[in-house]
Amino acid sequence: MAEDWSKGYKSGYRPFISVLDKMIAQDLLKTLTSVLAVIVVIIVSRKFIRILDKAIEGQVSNETLLSILGLKTVIACVTFLPAAIFMAVLMVLGRMYRDQEMAAVASAGGGAGVMYRAVFVLVLPLSIFATGLSTYVAPWAEARVGQLMQQDEESADLRGIAAGKFSEYSQGDLVVYVEKITDDKKMHDVFVQNRQHGTIGIINAKTGHLEDLPTGRYMVLEQGERIQGQPGALNYVLEQFDQYSVRVDSKVAADSFIQESIATEVLLKSAARRDIAELQRRLFIPLGIMLLSFIAVPLAQMSPRSGVYGNMLVGFLIYFSYGNLVHVSQSWVIKGTIPVWLGAVGVNLLLFIIGSILLARLYGWQWLRATLKSKVTK
16 A cells, blocks of 8 residues: 555545445435425325315225325325435535535545545436336336226225215215114115106115126115105106115226326337327436436535525526426427427436536536546547
8 A cells, every 4th residue: 555655545445435425325315215205295195185085075995095195105206206316415415515524525635526426326326226116117106096096986886885974976866875884784774866867766765785786786775665756746656665776887987097107118119209208208207316416516515604505496496497398398299399309308408508507617617628628638
């Protein structure tokens, strides 16, 4: 080691991951987890309220609520991972500037390369992991949510029947009231109002149960009476029965297909602009993680009098502008307003230029030119 000192400290042995790299990567991982958890809870809660409304209406079963919640959480984690890592880098490096840790790193000879090395120790493998999440896991989760919702909507009739309350189904065409339900799923003191072709039927029965027959699902009522007629008319049919069946037709749910649920293998083989735009959106997630992290390193610089989050407002503006430009670019690709290659490159190139400008502002244009010149002449 002694003979290496004359050649400079870089000539000696240096570990692949230094202590500084580990420290920054660990802080980034902790902050990323916290930020992502907060974002996901807020976003998923808003979406889950809509699903709860459908569950209350009987369109979604209680058994699938937790499954949908878990799948929505996975989708939200993948979607907002670039925003979370962007904010995490800004917060961690901003704290280091405030605590004068950056001054200590600079006094030891650490420049932009050292900081990017430390940040990308976490960001690079995270981007590779996000590629798999955005291209395979998220589409599978979207497709699974659609399947669960469609299955529940098709079997939504008569779900949610509970003793002591009125339950409305088929947009008001079927109203059921049950006084008591025993452990063997048998209903006692049943009231049913059924509307068919403008005619209303009122049925009172002592007992009843649900039964699936080859021709469909039926509510079989026993020992009761039935009144059928049209409101306002004097022509009514009154009859008593020992057993009477009310057919409950399974609903044909609307197609819940969405573009985000298409498998990536299908998108790669497709030449349709909509499919190409969706494929670009999925690839923007890992690219966004790297480019936003590239911007966050110079953006995190702050004056000693600023707060920890001095540049967070600028960071929010950059991220929201980036997100809107991605959506606009995707829309333009679908409509044919811009070429496909421009939709894939344009927004990311703009983000790289912004990061280069911020980096030059931090270290000076002469440093940037000298660095690029040294890289080219090697």
